[in-house]
């Protein structure tokens with residue numbers, strides 16, 4: 001599993017949050033009373049940056065439409081979809097994030113389930129997010 005260096009504990013203390021890139025993805029690193037957390041920087045609702053959100057210990061609230069996420073589990077307590085979380089490892093005061101991408105077939109299967117759920121609920125937002133998730137999981141030769 002590929003690990004990337006997000007920064008040091010001192011960096012996190014000074015800046016309050018770190019943002020690192022892994023391919024096309026941005027990962028937000030935060031600290032709470034439960035430890036250090038790495039989550040997608042883009043909100044699963046409409047993609048706004050979660051670094052602009054409000055953190056209340058283990059709960060991160062998106063600044064745009066107030067979806068709320070548990071930093072330990074990624075579960076959503078207000079809003080819809082959950083937040084992708086990444087394993088974190090602390091080594092010699094350095095913060096490493098494990099960034100292995102999920103199996104595209106599993107992502108596609110989950111996206112199809114999300115689309116079916118959206119159709120049942122007649123939820124256009126959920127439908128669009130499911131379609132985008134499916135589309136993004138299909139490899140292209142354009143990179």
Ligand code: FES
Pocket residue numbers: 043044045046047048062063064065066067079
């Ligand atoms: S973009 Fe985050 S709640 Fe809408």
